[in-house]
Structures are given as structure tokens and as C-alpha cells.
């Protein structure tokens with residue numbers, strides 16, 4: 238398992254854990270992570286090899302390069318994703334084997350009393366509060382549409398043959414529709430960013446329990462990835478866990 242040590246956060250009351258793993262079946266890890274507190278993001282690349290890996294890493298490099306200061310509004314964060322989209326598209330035009338590459342991208346900016354969110358694709362951001370998990374992002378996938386229409390349950394969606402079909406992604410068309418939002422935060426909250434290699438195998442209840450019981454943010458990220466690997470690890474698995482201090 239490949240792990241990266243948690244970076245020392247700018248704010249000492251924020252604790253970060255990161256784990257990104259190739260899983261047990263894939264030949265490459267096409268997931269990518271950005272941890273530059275207060276900015277956190279995950280990306281899950283798609284396309285043939287190595288295009289998916291290029292797309293996810295390039296998109297996050299673009300975001301990082303743009304961060305002369307942290308975005309102050311969700312609109313600023315969305316603009317960063319739109320610029321990343323143009324950067325991935327421009328790169329894809331330079332090599333035939335990169336044509337059509339794309340990536341999911343889910344990003345947070347953690348502010349003192351809220352988090353900003355910008356999101357496209359089927360990676361997810363969750364809020365863990367008091368042991369309960371709340372999904373802050375809507376998956377842009379075919380099966381998620383069916384769940385929203387009441388035609389599938391979340392459990393059925395995880396097993397559906399077309400579960401990997403995205404309805405939106407970054408990097409394969411000039412205009413993208415990025416979801417944005419902000420969500421209030423309280424002391425003791427945790428935020429979890431993850432790719433479908435995790436959420437395809439663990440229910441929200443299992444993610445909540447695993448993350449809540451872990452003694453640290455890093456342990457939480459590692460245990461989530463271990464749990465997905467224990468179920469076969471068919472995809473790359475990435476989890477970023479950010480814990481806010483100050484809980485009583």
C-alpha cells in the first residue's frame with residue numbers, strides 16, 4: 238500500500254490523512270490527490286493507459302499552479318476547475334493517445350466555519366459529524382441518475398454493470414458544468430474525499446463507522462483503503478480525511 242504522510246496543516250487544529258492505493262487488480266494508480274491546506278482534492282482519471290493518469294495528475298497540477306492564494310468563494314474554486322479543464326484539453330490535443338482523456342475532480346477549501354466545494358464526476362465529498370455521514374456531492378454518473386429517479390437503490394448502483402459511466406467529467410470538452418456549494422462546519426467535524434474505488438465497495442454506513450473509529454485522520458484514510466482492498470480492490474482507491482479539532 239502506498240501512503241503519503243500527512244502534511245503539517247497550516248492550522249494546527251486541522252489534521253489530515255491521505256491514502257491512495259493501486260488496489261489489487263489495476264496495473265496503475267490513475268487516482269491523484271492534492272493536499273495543500275486549506276485546499277484538498279481528489280481526481281480519478283479515465284481513458285486508456287496512460288491517459289487517465291495524465292488527466293488526473295495534470296488537472297490537480299493545474300489547480301495547484303493556480304493557487305497563489307486559496308480560493309475565497311465557491312465561484313473562485315469553480316474557475317480553478319474550469320482552467321484545469323482547459324489545461325487538460327490543451328494537453329490532450331498534443332498527443333493522439335491522450336485524446337478523450339478525462340478525470341473526475343472533487344475539491345474542498347476548508348474555511349474556519351464552512352467548506353467550499355467544487356465537483357465534477359463521481360468522486361465524492363462527505364461530511365462526518367457525530368458518527369453520521371452526509372454526502373456533500375452528487376455523483377455525475379448514469380447509475381446515480383437512476384438512483385435519483387428512484388429506479389435503483391444505492392446498493393444496486395454499486396453492482397450495476399454501467400456503474401462506471403459518467404455523465405460529466407473534466408478534460409474532454411471545452412465547457413463543463415461544475416457543481417459548487419458551501420457547507421457549514423462545526424468543531425469535531427471530519428471531511429472525507431474519496432474515489433469510486435472506495436464508494437463502489439463500502440456503504441456510507443461502513444465508511445462512517447470505519448472513519449469514526451480510527452484514532453487519527455491518517456489511520457482513517459488507511460483503514461478505508463484497507464477495507465476496499467479486503468473486498469477485492471478492483472479499482473484504484475483513494476481517501477483523504479480532514480479532521481477539524483475542537484470537539485468536546
Ligand code: MN
Pocket residue numbers: 281432433434472473
Ligand atoms: Mn475509479
